[in-house]
Amino acid sequence: MKVKVPLELTRTAKSGFRSLLSLLLIDRNATILDIGAGGLGGEQTTDHLVEFFDGRIIGFQPAKVVCDKLQNKYQGRVEAVHGFYGECRANVPFDLIVFDIRPHAQIYERLLDVALADGLTPGGYAICTSLSHLRAAYEREPPMFPPEERRQDEEFGQRFFGADDVTADVARAKFEDHPHYEFVTIIDKWMGEVPLTWVVLRRKLASKESGKSPLRLPPDLTRTRAIGLRAIFPMLPHDERSTILRLGGSGDFGDIEADLAGVSGADRMLDGLGEHALSEPFDVVILAPVGAAVPSVWKNWVFKKSLPGLLAGPRVKQGGHLVAGIVYNVPEAYDGAFAYFPGDQRADQADFMREFFGAETVNAASLSTRFSQDRDYEFLGLVDRWLDLNSRGLGWVILRRRSRPAPTLTERARVAWQSWFGGRRLGQPQ
Ligand SMILES: C[S@@+](CC[C@H](N)C(=O)[O-])C[C@H]1O[C@@H](n2cnc3c(N)ncnc32)[C@H](O)[C@@H]1O
Secondary structure (H helix, E strand, O other): OOOOOOOOHHHHOOEHHHHHHHHEOOOOOOOEEEEOOOOOOOOOOHHHHHHHOOOOEEEEEOOHHHHHHHHHHOOOOEEEEEOOEOOEOOOOOEEEEEEOOOOHHHHHHHHHHHHHHHOEEEEEEEEEEEEOOHHHHHHOOOOOOOHHHHHHHHHHHHHHHOOOOOOHHHHHHHHOOOOOEEEEEEEEOEOOOOOEEEEEEEEOOOHHHOOOOOEOOOOOHHHOOOHHHHHHHHHOOOOOOOOEEEEOOOOOOOHHHHHOOOOOOHHHEEEOOOHHHHOOOEEEEEEOOOOOOOOHHHHHHHHHHHHHHHHHOOOEEEEEEEEEEEEOEHHHHHOOOOOOOOHHHHHHHHHHHHHHHOOOEOOHHHHHHHHHOOOOEEEEEEEEOOOOOOOOOEEEEEEEEOOOOOOOHHHHHHHHHHHHHOOOOOOOOO
16 A cells, blocks of 8 residues: 655644645646745755655755755755845746745735746745734744844734734735735644744636636535645545545535545545444544534534544554544634634533543644553644634544554563463462
8 A cells, every 4th residue: 555644744744834735736747936945954845845746846045055955955856046036036937936934024025026027827826934823923932033023023914914913814805906916725834833824825817717726626615614634635545445434524514525525535435324334444534523503412422432432442454544523722612703613512522622632722742742652543643624714723633553563472471471360470369
């Protein structure tokens, strides 16, 4: 079976950038500009671009020493241009430009225009790093950026977006009437975390071509908002022999099925509520939360009872994957303007979270710790349920069932000892 999940998925599953690359309609042979390439060793953008694409990748980097490292690390796969993009250009047509640079003002107020003149093709994408939570960036310890930059960020946010924080609504409104760019989507830079986000724009097509969806999504977007799963599913190892089971997710919205429409392997996914409920084990099991119209007692049942039950049982093969719906932030899911769940079951859910996960709010780091000692499952990642909307505290946790090595001689001896002597030490009273 072809394994598509990179081993370091613990690190990369959190990467909104990887999910984006799997969602955007970009040809593998596309020409790509990576602005700021290698600035953080390539971990944020350059590594992933090299992995996802076979075409030309041109990296702009103003620091000579980083530029030289780029050449070495990627062995010529990345063409390093020494200089500030804007002062230098690519002068070739390209399909994607990634801006992972600060200050953000230069991206939005200058370089997006440079990209148009430089060669961004109609229908081509610009992915722009942006602040989704200014206060969180500066009021954490230590602040993410030098405190003296706060003023500059605030002024730019207000001037350009009319807001400190770039949300989907803010970005959509800003580009609503833009002559050249349209807003496509927004995604956390690290899934489920603030303060940085990627804003994705697309150069408008000639009018006769417009109207084509800019994402690999079925056209009925109202039914297909669970796109975090769509981003994750292709990364899980599966082929035509794999068995895939979905528990839940066919409820009032049918959004899980619709969301995975057209994704390789999803057409063979079995509905766990039917005749397959008792067959086992499976290569991939998706434990989906049920839809909003179902009484909340059932919703909590799905979250509370099914996950521990599945983890304890044999439904997932060794080396197989479990993708389970999770409330990773109880206050976000139950309180506030965008709450997904009615408040009456909040206490119940909070109790479960504390009992099972150790906290009402978890993130990739705490889940990783939670499962580090787990005998049966390892934690691979956490992804938002809706990538382009307020996350509402809901996500998918991705776990892999550990493969057990064959027992060693000593292990076999221990098991035999246990069965012969019931685990009693010799000399102990019977
Ligand atoms: C956050 S780092 C980029 C990290 C990079 N994407 C990676 O994966 O390693 C920002 C980099 O952008 C560079 N930079 C800032 N303005 C730039 C510009 N106009 N053109 C090219 N690079 C720029 C900085 O020198 C720094 O190296």
